[in-house]
Amino acid sequence: MNRSPSASCHLFSCVMAILVASSLTAVTAGEQPAQSPSQPAGPSVITREQQADLTPDAVLQELLEGNRRFVQDDLTTRNHSARVREAYAGQFPKAVILSCLDSRIPVEDVFDRGVGDIFVARVAGNFVNEDILGSLEFGCHVAGARLIMVLGHTHCGAVQAAIDDVRLGNITPMLAKIRPALERPGAFSGEKTAANPEYVAHICRQNIRMAVDDIRRRSTILKEMEQDGSITIVGGYYDLKSGAVSLIDD
Numbered sequence: 210m211n212r213s214p215s216a217s218c219h220l221f222s223c224v225m226a227i228l229v230a231s232s233l234t235a236v237t238a239g240e241q242p243a244q245s246p247s248q249p250a251g252p253s254v255i256t257r258e259q260q261a262d263l264t265p266d267a268v269l270q271e272l273l274e275g276n277r278r279f280v281q282d283d284l285t286t287r288n289h290s291a292r293v294r295e296a297y298a299g300q301f302p303k304a305v306i307l308s309c310l311d312s313r314i315p316v317e318d319v320f321d322r323g324v325g326d327i328f329v330a331r332v333a334g335n336f337v338n339e340d341i342l343g344s345l346e347f348g349c350h351v352a353g354a355r356l357i358m359v360l361g362h363t364h365c366g367a368v369q370a371a372i373d374d375v376r377l378g379n380i381t382p383m384l385a386k387i388r389p390a391l392e393r394p395g396a397f398s399g400e401k402t403a404a405n406p407e408y409v410a411h412i413c414r415q416n417i418r419m420a421v422d423d424i425r426r427r428s429t430i431l432k433e434m435e436q437d438g439s440i441t442i443v444g445g446y447y448d449l450k451s452g453a454v455s456l457i458d459d
């Protein structure tokens with residue numbers, strides 16, 4: 210469905226009004242922090258002013274540094290209860306991560322982030338559809354996040370099922386959104402089956418590239434934000450064996 214420009218503006222005006230109202234409440238609440246003196250402070254929840262000073266590249270480097278701490282089992286100690294109370298009235302996250310559903314990827318921990326730091330959208334196979342795109346647009350255009358990372362991973366079961374063309378209930382139309390990655394241009398000379406780990410890895414990476422392209426192609430808002438330097442859109446590849454995230458080239 211195509212919305213008229215005025216309808217789109219009205220929608221975003223309404224969302225912005227809600228966001229601003231909640232932010233004002235957050236400022237008021239921030240004057241009277243409800244923290245127990247017996248609890249360690251830890252890093253504070255990000256504020257609107259801190260978010261406004263971020264650059265997309267700085268956010269990316271911060272996430273990659275957090276991932277190095279995750280790999281080294283050196284996560285930052287956080288007082289989650291205090292952060293929950295601190296963040297309840299408003300949020301100013303730095304990034305949006307579009308991750309696969311896989312339970313072995315605890316996204317906040319993977320980047321050493323806590324309450325209020327990042328938006329996380331999840332769907333098996335980390336593809337985009339209209340609802341995911343709307344969520345990404347909200348995260349960046351309305352709520353001010355500076356980075357989108359599509360986070361796929363090694364040995365992705367959804368990708369393997371797409372290669373096998375599994376047909377089962379609502380999984381069938383879900384896998385149909387991953388299968389175009391099999392047709393994406395890109396040299397691969399080996400056996401093209403889910404039994405070949407190298408082919409699975411190849412398609413996992415192709416699927417990430419496809420999602421990044423789809424975001425730019427299907428969201429004018431996000432494409433323009435990237436073009437004017439407001440955000441960066443990147444692909445990340447999580448290694449289930451090491452916990453390390455590497456960036457996917459275009």
Ligand SMILES: [Zn+2]
Nearest residue numbers: 309311365366
């Ligand atoms: Zn997966």
